[in-house]
Amino acid sequence: MTSTAPAVHLRTGLRAAGYSDDEVRQRVRAGELGVVRRGAYVDGPLPDDHATRHLTAVRAASEQLCADAVFSHASAALLHGWPVWGLPLGAVHATRSRRTGGRVDPAVHVHAARLRDDEVTWLDGVLVTDAPRTVADVARTAPFTQAVVVADAALASGTVDADSLARAIARQKGWPGAPRARRVLAFADGGSRSVGESRSRVAIAQAGLPAPELQHEFVDRGGAHVGTVDFWWPRKRVLGEFDGLVKYGRLVPPGRTAADVLVAEKAREDALRDLDLRVLRWLWSDLTDFRATAARLRERLS
Structure with a gap:
């Protein structure tokens, strides 16, 4: 079980530690205990993250x-x-x-x-x-x-x-x-490396578009590695990139700034375009309604 899930206290354990039911209720009202499920608590509020909160509920259920x-x-x-x-x-x-x-x-x-x-x-x-x-x-x-x-x-x-x-x-x-x-x-395909890429594959298929190659690697004319792209349609030299924007924000690699990553990504895309490739990018918001992105892909693949 993930170590990020907080420890769970059962009512029976709190009673054994000397807390009465009234004291437990008082601690809940004061915010000192968060209620995971009936008879199960954590110190302080419940986790904000839905996945961690669910794993906390699993921890409680495993005892009950x-x-x-x-x-x-x-x-x-x-x-x-x-x-x-x-x-x-x-x-x-x-x-x-x-x-x-x-x-x-x-x-x-x-x-x-x-x-x-x-x-x-x-x-x-x-x-x-x-x-x-x-x-x-x-x-x-x-x-x-x-x-x-x-x-x-x-x-x-x-x-x-x-x-x-x-x-x-x-x-x-x-x-x-x-x-x-x-x-x-x-x-299913293990070549998808993120939720966004998996959702993109489904959206591409549902739009009736050809299935792309996944995680295709490109080298420049000198043989140097340029980058690995999410989606690649070789017959039309079209590549697609799902851009979740995470790499420009909270998951920037240690020792780098969001600006560093953005500049590096711009240089990477320029190098790909220098290989006479047509680049199409889309975002999380485009996956909610993929029709416009599908139309742009269809035009490039026609």
Whole structure:
């Protein structure tokens, strides 16, 4: 479990430490304790970040759920370290290996589904579905784009490959959402290196545009490395770049300023244009409605 998730105090532990229920309520009202879920608290306010808050809820649930509950779906994806863009994080997901007995409430979604022993692993002290099973579960149950984001990230991390995903999905033949999972697997590509790139690939495909090559490397006429681009259509010498703007802001490399990065990126793009390449960039906002960007791409690829 991520070390950024704060420690959780259960009501039973607070009682054992000498706090009465009234004192616990007083500490909550004073902001000294944040309520994770019924009977579970953290020191101070809950984390602002949705992912960290969810992992904190996982930590609390691990102390309160039945011993055979295995964290799964979006919860497991976060525990494996993958982005879960667009997936609801209000409830913790866990699976119990049984045919019936699933339940859904605002805090926990317990799935009832067969779990093989080799589909379960330990991560930081809690039972979690292993990487292939986690991707398969998300691919069956999540919308296509969100599932592709998870599958791409899992492939890029090296913790799964196409064969292990195919086996995990084949085990779920006949389960609800299995055809959707096979579609996600057919589309997933570890060449996508970010949520924005995965979302871009889906948008490009949905616009009916040709599939690009991913992470293509360019060298200049002297053989020096110019850069690696997100998307490349070689027949028309068109390259596409998703620009999340993060590299110009809070994730600037140590020892460099945002201005340094911006100047370097401008020089890189000029060098690519010197190779007689047509460059098209788009932003997060363009992914909300990709039609204008798709039209610009279609014109360059025609």
